[in-house]
Amino acid sequence: MEIMSKVLEQTDWDFITEEMHGKGFATISKFLSEKQCDELIQRYDHPQAYRKTVAMERYRFGLGEYKYFNYPLPEIIQQIRTNIYPKLAPIANAWFNALKIDRQFPLQHEELLQQCHQNNQQKATVLILKYGKSGHNTLHQDLYGDIYFPIQTVMFLNEPGKDFTGGEFVLIQQTPRAQSKAIVLNPKKGDMLIFTTNFRPVKGSKGYYRVNMKHGVSEVHTGERFTLGIIFHDALS
Ligand SMILES: O=C(O)CCC(=O)C(=O)O
Numbered sequence: 267m268e269i270m271s272k273v274l275e276q277t278d279w280d281f282i283t284e285e286m287h288g289k290g291f292a293t294i295s296k297f298l299s300e301k302q303c304d305e306l307i308q309r310y311d312h313p314q315a316y317r318k319t320v321a322m323e324r325y326r327f328g329l330g331e332y333k334y335f336n337y338p339l340p341e342i343i344q345q346i347r348t349n350i351y352p353k354l355a356p357i358a359n360a361w362f363n364a365l366k367i368d369r370q371f372p373l374q375h376e377e378l379l380q381q382c383h384q385n386n387q388q389k390a391t392v393l394i395l396k397y398g399k400s401g402h403n404t405l406h407q408d409l410y411g412d413i414y415f416p417i418q419t420v421m422f423l424n425e426p427g428k429d430f431t432g433g434e435f436v437l438i439q440q441t442p443r444a445q446s447k448a449i450v451l452n453p454k455k456g457d458m459l460i461f462t463t464n465f466r467p468v469k470g471s472k473g474y475y476r477v478n479m480k481h482g483v484s485e486v487h488t489g490e491r492f493t494l495g496i497i498f499h500d501a502l503s
């Protein structure tokens with residue numbers, strides 16, 4: 267808890283909750299220190315930390331590479347996953363209530379993992395991504411099995427405009443019977459973005475309706491871009 271207790275304490279979770287309800291995403295500035303970002307990037311080349319490396323081109327996911335961490339997760343990642351989840355579970359529960367979906371999420375992360383394990387989802391989904399020139403990530407949703415948590419986070423490990431150009435984070439919002447809306451974000455080094463994995467409720471004249479969201483990354487023009495993705499459910503494979 268020590269590594270990040272200060273940031274957690276200083277974060278205005280009521281504000282984050284409002285942002286999530288209003289837009290489906292929220293940012294915590296400077297969640298990680300420069301040093302923490304640099305250490306995560308340095309660890310990218312240590313193979314023992316990861317269970318699987320994916321060349322994104324191979325699966326037509328885009329262009330770039332990512333690595334799934336192995337359990338046990340590095341201390342800082344473990345702490346973030348355990349301590350952020352309880353702040354997000356009430357948001358997810360409010361969304362499912364609003365959309366009249368008969369499912370609620372446990373308030374502790376450990377319990378969500380137990381549900382995943384009972385469904386044979388045992389593999390860590392936390393990943394670090396690296397994109398070079400022309401690198402990009404096509405629009406997607408990170409669902410890894412029947413048991414999923416509908417909110418995830420990504421941390422930006424280097425500086426846009428300095429370490430790389432291009433490579434914006436893109437959210438696409440698909441409203442029923444309307445054209446899709448693109449939301450383009452440029453978070454800075456150390457920032458944490460929290461966003462919906464698949465959908466969110468929006469209030470209409472006849473109650474709440476469901477708006478689908480996907481995310482991706484636009485093409486990197488120069489340099490290298492690194493991110494750390496924390497997904498709260500585990501994967502089948
Ligand atoms: O690199 C990014 O900004 C997006 C990464 C991503 O798709 C994820 O963390 O799920």
Ligand SMILES: [Fe+2]
Nearest residue numbers: 406407408481
């Ligand atoms: Fe993703």
